[in-house]
Amino acid sequence: xxxxxxVACVMLAVMSSCKMENPLLTESPLPYGAxxxxxxxxxxxxxxxxxxxxxxxxxIDAIVANQDEPTFENTIVALEESGRTxxxxxxxxxxILEADTNDELQKIAETxxxxxxxxxxxxxxxxxxxxxxxxVYEKRAELNLEPDQAKLLEDSFKxxxxxxxxxxxxDKEKYSKIEEELSLVQxxxxxxxxxxxxxxxxxxxxxxxxxxxxxxxxxxxxxxAAEKGVExxxxxxxxxxxxxxxxxxTNRELRKxxxxxxxxxxxGGEFDNLENARKIVDLRIQSANIxxxxxxxxxxxxxxxxxxxxxxNNFLAELLEPSIPxxxxxxxxxxxxxxxxxxxxxxxxPWDFSYWSEKYKDAKYSINDELLKPYFQLENxxxxxxxxxxxxxxxxxxxxxxxxxxNKEVKVYDVTDxxxxxxALFYADFFPRASKRGGAWMTEFRGQxxxxxxxxxxxxxIVTNFTKPTATEPSLLTHYELTTFLHEFxxxxxxxxxxxxxxxxxxxxxxxxxxxxxSQIMENWGYEPEYLNTFAKHYQxxxxxxxxxxxxxxxxxxxxxxxxQVRQLQFGxxxxxxxxxxxxxxxxxxxxxKAALENSCVIYSVxxxxxxxxxxxxxxxxxxxxxxxxxxxxxxxADAFSLFKEKGIFNREVSGSFRENILSKxxxxxxxxxxRNFRGHDPQPQALLEKLGxxxxx
Numbered sequence: 272x273x274x275x276x277x278v279a280c281v282m283l284a285v286m287s288s289c290k291m292e293n294p295l296l297t298e299s300p301l302p303y304g305a306x307x308x309x310x311x312x313x314x315x316x317x318x319x320x321x322x323x324x325x326x327x328x329x330x331i332d333a334i335v336a337n338q339d340e341p342t343f344e345n346t347i348v349a350l351e352e353s354g355r356t357x358x359x360x361x362x363x364x365x366x367i368l369e370a371d372t373n374d375e376l377q378k379i380a381e382t383x384x385x386x387x388x389x390x391x392x393x394x395x396x397x398x399x400x401x402x403x404x405x406x407v408y409e410k411r412a413e414l415n416l417e418p419d420q421a422k423l424l425e426d427s428f429k430x431x432x433x434x435x436x437x438x439x440x441x442d443k444e445k446y447s448k449i450e451e452e453l454s455l456v457q458x459x460x461x462x463x464x465x466x467x468x469x470x471x472x473x474x475x476x477x478x479x480x481x482x483x484x485x486x487x488x489x490x491x492x493x494x495x496a497a498e499k500g501v502e503x504x505x506x507x508x509x510x511x512x513x514x515x516x517x518x519x520x521t522n523r524e525l526r527k528x529x530x531x532x533x534x535x536x537x538x539g540g541e542f543d544n545l546e547n548a549r550k551i552v553d554l555r556i557q558s559a560n561i562x563x564x565x566x567x568x569x570x571x572x573x574x575x576x577x578x579x580x581x582x583x584n585n586f587l588a589e590l591l592e593p594s595i596p597x598x599x600x601x602x603x604x605x606x607x608x609x610x611x612x613x614x615x616x617x618x619x620x621p622w623d624f625s626y627w628s629e630k631y632k633d634a635k636y637s638i639n640d641e642l643l644k645p646y647f648q649l650e651n652x653x654x655x656x657x658x659x660x661x662x663x664x665x666x667x668x669x670x671x672x673x674x675x676x677x678n679k680e681v682k683v684y685d686v687t688d689x690x691x692x693x694x695a696l697f698y699a700d701f702f703p704r705a706s707k708r709g710g711a712w713m714t715e716f717r718g719q720x721x722x723x724x725x726x727x728x729x730x731x732x733i734v735t736n737f738t739k740p741t742a743t744e745p746s747l748l749t750h751y752e753l754t755t756f757l758h759e760f761x762x763x764x765x766x767x768x769x770x771x772x773x774x775x776x777x778x779x780x781x782x783x784x785x786x787x788x789x790s791q792i793m794e795n796w797g798y799e800p801e802y803l804n805t806f807a808k809h810y811q812x813x814x815x816x817x818x819x820x821x822x823x824x825x826x827x828x829x830x831x832x833x834x835x836q837v838r839q840l841q842f843g844x845x846x847x848x849x850x851x852x853x854x855x856x857x858x859x860x861x862x863x864x865k866a867a868l869e870n871s872c873v874i875y876s877v878x879x880x881x882x883x884x885x886x887x888x889x890x891x892x893x894x895x896x897x898x899x900x901x902x903x904x905x906x907x908x909a910d911a912f913s914l915f916k917e918k919g920i921f922n923r924e925v926s927g928s929f930r931e932n933i934l935s936k937x938x939x940x941x942x943x944x945x946x947r948n949f950r951g952h953d954p955q956p957q958a959l960l961e962k963l964g965x966x967x968x969x
Contacts, residue, residue, distance in 0.1 A: 293315045293318055293319055293322075294307040294310040294311050294315060295311060295315050295316070295319035295359070295360050295363065296318075296319050296322055296323075296356065296360075301673075301674055301675075302671070302673070302674060302685070303693065303696060303728065303730075304727075305674045305675075305683075305696055305730065306363055306677075306716055306730065307675070308675040308676055308677040309675040311363070311677075313373075313375045313376060313379065316360070316364050316376075316379050316383070317379055317382060317383070319356075319360040319364075320357070320360055320361070320364070320383050320386060320387075321386075322356065323354070323356040323357030323358075323359075323360045323361070324357055324386060324387075324390050326354075326356050326357065327353055327354035327356070327357045327390065328390070328393060330349070330353035330354065331350075331353055331393065331394055331397065331400060333349075334346060334349050334350060334353070334400060334403065335397065335399045335400050335403070340406075341403040341404075341406045341407050342407065343407055343414055343416065343420060343424065346403045346404060346406075346407050347404065347407055347420075347423060347424050347427050348773075350400070350404070350427060351423065351427070351773050351774070351775060352722055355722070357390070358774075359717065361387070362715065362716050362717060363716055364376075364379075364380075364383070366677075366714050366716060366732065367677055368380055369707070369708050369712075369714075369734070370677065370678070370700055370706075370707050370708075370732075370734045371677055371678045371704075371706045371707060372465070372706050372707075372708075373706060377462055380458055381455065381458060384451075384454045384455050384458055385451050385454070385455070387454070388447070388450050388451040388454045389447070389451070391434075391450070392435075392443075392446075392447040392450065395430070395431060395434035395435055395436060396434070396435050396436065396438070396443045396446070396447065397436075398436070400431075401431045401436040404427055404428055404431055405428065405431075407424060408424060408425070408427075408428040411424055411425075418939060418940060419771060419772060419773065419776060419939040419940075422776065422938070422939060422940065422941075423773050423775070423776060426775070426776075426938075429574065433562065433570070433573070433574075434562075435561070435562060438561065438562075442561055445561060446558065446561050446562070449554055449557050449558050449561070450558065452554055453551065453554040453555065453558065456547055456550045456551050456554065457551060457890065457891045458891075459547055460537075460544050460547045460548070460551060460887075460890050460891050461708070461887055461890075461891040463537045463542040463543070463544050463547065464536060464537055464542075464544065464708070464884075464885045464887055465708050465709075466541075466542045467536040467537045467540075467542040467885070468507075468508045468509070468536060468708075468709055468885075469507075469705050470541075470542065471507065471508055471532045472495075472499065472505050472506070472507050473505065473506040473507070473516075473525065473528065473529055473532075474496070474501055474503055474504070474505050475492065475503050475504045475505075475506070475525075476502055476503035476504075477503075480522055480525060481504060481520075482520070482521045482522060483519050483520050483521035483522070484515075484516070484519050484520055485519055485641040487515075487641065487644060487738075487741075487744060487747060488515045488516065488519055489504065490741040490742070490743055490744055491511070491512060491515065491738065491739070491741060492504030492505055492506055492512075492516075493741070493742075494739065494741040494742065495507065495512065497742075506529065508529075508532060508533050508536065508709070509703040509709060509736055510703075510709060510710070510736055511703065511736060511737065511738040511739070511749075511752070512703075513529060513533050514625070515640070515738075516529055517529065517530065517622070517625040517626065518625045518626060518629040518640065519626070519629065519641075520626065521626075523622070523623065523626075526622040526623070526625075526626060527620070527622040529622075530621055530622035531622075531877070531879070531880070534621070534877065534880040534881070534882075535879055535880050535881060535884075536884060536885040537884040537885050538861070538879070538880075538881050538884050543884075544883075544884035544885070544890075545859065545860045545861070545881075545884055546860075547884075547890075548849075548860050548883045548884060548886075548890060549855055549859075549860055551890050552567075552849050552850070552852060552855065553855050555567040555850065555895065556852060556853065556854065556855070558570075565853060566580065566850065566851045566852065566853055567850045567851075567852075567895065567896060568580045568583070568847060568850040568851045568896040570896075571850065571895060571896035571897065572896055574782065575782045575783055575784045575785075575897070575900070576782050576784045576785055576903065576942050576943055577784055577899070577903065580847070580851055583843075583847060583896075583899050584847060586899060586902070586903065586956065587840055587843050587844055587847070587899055587902070589956050590836065590840055590902060590956055590959070590960070591837065591840050591844075591871060593960060593965055593966055594833045594836045594837050594840065594960075594965055595837060595871065595873065597832075597833035597965050598833040598834040598836070598837040598873040599873050600833075601831055601833055601834045602619065602624075602834060602873050602874055604631070605619065605624070605627050605628050605631050606618075606619045606627075608627065608630070608631045608634065609623065609627040609630075609631075612630070614627065618875055619874065619875070620875055620877075621874060621875060621877060621880075624874060628831060632827060632830055632831075635827075635830075636823045636826055636827040636830070637823060638820070638823040638824065638827055640749045640750070640751075642820070643749065643750050643820070643824070644738075644747040644748065644749060645747060645809050645810050645811065646807040646808060646809055646810075646816040646820070647747060647748040647749070647750065647752075647753050647807060648745050648746065648747055648748075648808075648810040649701065649737060649740075649745065649746035649747070649748055650745060650746070651806050651807075651808060651810075652748060652753060652756060652806065653682075653699070654806070655802075655805060655806030655807075656756055656757065656760050657684075658805065658806070659757075659793075659796055659802065660760070660764060662921045662926075663921065663923070663926040663930075664688075664764065664768065664926060664930055664934075665688050665689035666686055666687070666688060666694065666764075666767065667686070667687045667688070667689075668684040668685070668686055668697065669684060669685045669687070670682060670683065670684050670685075671683045671684060671685050671696075674696065676698055676700070677698075677700075678700065678704075678706075680700060680701070680702055680704075681698055681699065681700045682698070682699045682700075683696060683697070683698055683699075684696070684697040684698075684699070685697075686767055693728055694728060694767050694768070695719075695728055695729045695730065695731050695766065695767040696728075696729075696730045696731070697731050697732070697733075697763060697767065698716070698730070698731070698732035698733075699732070699733055700732065700733070700734045700735070701735050701737045701746070702735075702736065702737060702739045702746070703736035703737075703739065707734065707736065708887070709736055710736065710887075711733070711734065711735040711736065711755050711758070711759050712733070712734055712759065712762075713731070713732065713733045713734075713759045713760075713762030713763050713766070713779070713790070714731075714732050714733075714734070715729055715730060715731050715732065715766050715778065715779075716730035716731075716732060717729055717730040718766070718769065718774045718777055718778050718780070719766070719769035719770070719771065719774070719777045719778055720771070720772065720773060720774035720777060721771075721772045721773075729766050729767065729769060729777075729778060731763045731766040731767055732763075733759040733760060733762070733763050734759075735752075735755060735756065735759060737752050737755075737756075738752065744810075745810060747810065750797065750824060753797050754794045754797040757793040757794050757796060757797050758790045758791060758793060758794050759790065760790075760793060761789045761790035761791070761792060761793030761794075762779060762786075762789060762790045764789060764793075764934060765778055765779050765786075765789040765790070765934050766778040766779055768930055768934040768935050769934075769935065769937055770935040770936075771935075771936075771937050771939055776937045776938045776939050777937040777939075778937055779937075780937055780938055781937060781938040781942055782938065782942045783893070783894065783897040783900050784897065784899070784900035784903040784904065785900075785904065785907075785942040785945075785946075786900070786904070787900055787901055787903075787904030787905075787908075788904045788907045788908055788911065788933065788946075789933065789934055790904075791901075791904050791905055791907075791908040792908040792911055792912050792929075795908070795912045795915070795920075796920065798824060798825055798828050799920050800818070800821045800822075800825070801920060801921075802920065803816060803821050803824070804816070804821070807821075829963055829964040832963040832964055832965060833963070833965050834873065836902075836963060836965065837871060837873055839901060839902060840871065840902065841868050841871050841872075841882075842882070842886075842888075842898050842901075843898045843899035843901070843902060844867060844868065844871055845864060845867050845868060845882060845883065845886070845889075845898075846886075846888075846889045846894070846895065846896060846897070846898040846899070847896065847898075847899065848863070848864075848867035849863075849867075849883070849889065850889075850895055850896040851896075860881060860883050860884065861878075861879075861881045861883075863883075864881055864882060864883050865878075902959070905959050906954050906955070906956050906958060906959045907946060907954050909954070909958040909959045909961075909962040910950060910954035910955070910958045911929070911946075911949065911950060911954075913958070914950065928949055929949060932945055932946075932948040932949035933945055933946070933949055
């Protein structure tokens, strides 16, 4: 017996030693327990996942083995708090995989994917565990639970039901295999999009081919060429590079070349997603069917504000109908302007649109990015965005050089409120690089929660792809990039101001069609003179942005509003087209997409181009049957911001109510109820149509 005890102690010591050596598995000595990004290496991830899964399974087993009568505390709360190690490891790994990936990380992801799927099934298809949850749920009326507890119980029960708990043993096995295959195909899809994006560059060595490009775009191209070690100027498929070239280059052939590369990413070739898109859709249909739903959209929408497919399709149609003629009129106006200025084609092609629309905007409003960028130096925009958070919510941001980021470009800030209370750590990662996927997003390395009486404040991050500084200029943002900053920062504030007990209910853990409200409402300040005047200064002269320029920003706010609206609605229509299928169509990916969008096209559709093959949002990013939510939230924010306009854009009574009723609440109550608590009524699509100038105010 003594020898066995000694062996056991040795084994525990070895396990403890392994844990001690892995910064993902040890308690961080950094302030607030921040991730030890300066110590985490690729070799640490797989052992950390293995240990995290082992611990999580033991915690699930302990709930099941408990002989006491199932209660809210010993079952629902215990389940909520299980898997903390695994959640912490996964939150770090998957965020780094998106923001600072490499080949080794992608291979690790492929190894981890089936492990994580298996664990997910271990929980969701665990019959004894479900029976305990069900037992608590069935006596919910007599438990006298508080609102957040009642919702946690309901959400927990529904989660099991929606993830196969009621399936037969045979169907549970089928469902597990479907989910495992789906996770791997989605991973491949995302990797292909990033690889296809990085595989293309337009290398210009003849300066004559730069005609039309302003100095900042030339500098950008020169810096990219130097970074890649080639001569001349390089333009790629990152948004700042692509969009600037398309707006200003007079070389129509090069615009076409770049357009085709950008809009046929992962179409054929080494990184082909044509079949992967169909596989993902097919597996989602199978998954929904086995759970008792006719379509994947029926499954996905059940817990969102919209509730069902009919509501979403009617919502999209209600916005599309008045927007189509208005968008066609906008395109026709640009075409007529182009013809008046020497354009001789019979039709405006997509690679012409950005160029001529920018010229028309400049002619109509005397405003363009080249004129505005000098006033939006990133180093000035950062404190200005922080100051807005201070004016509205009393938040303060202090940069912490003693807390490492996951990349040398990442800035880390300590966020406190007016009383000095620590609210969050904020990580900001602004510039494009080959290891980062395109776009902009907010995420978290740890959410807010209270466990055993200890509160854990969140670690929030925003990731963007803003214009990089060059050898001669600092990072100067376009106005679009400024509003993107405000948008993602709105998500970040939602996470920072979280106040709740249960992590699954706090911060941005809300219905998909509600989550964009806090982000989209923030964009409005980017058009408010009272705010812009506080920080928009010329980076060379220090001159405050002239009033006439601000007037032009405001006047041009709705420039191409209908066209942009139709474009966003098309994404939603395409998403719903894929996810309301009951079986895969005979058409290929491109053909299906063209048919789905045929009635919403307002400009020539290039046969070879395809949105679906690079549509990360719906195929890998959590917006499947949910892309409509951007427009849904726009309706909410149009109505919500009107209260700020009425009372004052820095009014603390209004912002206090928004914080109390929306930002701090997470999903502790039904989202429609939260909105009514703030605004006093339900919003209507008319509010958005009026704001965009597509219909006149009644």
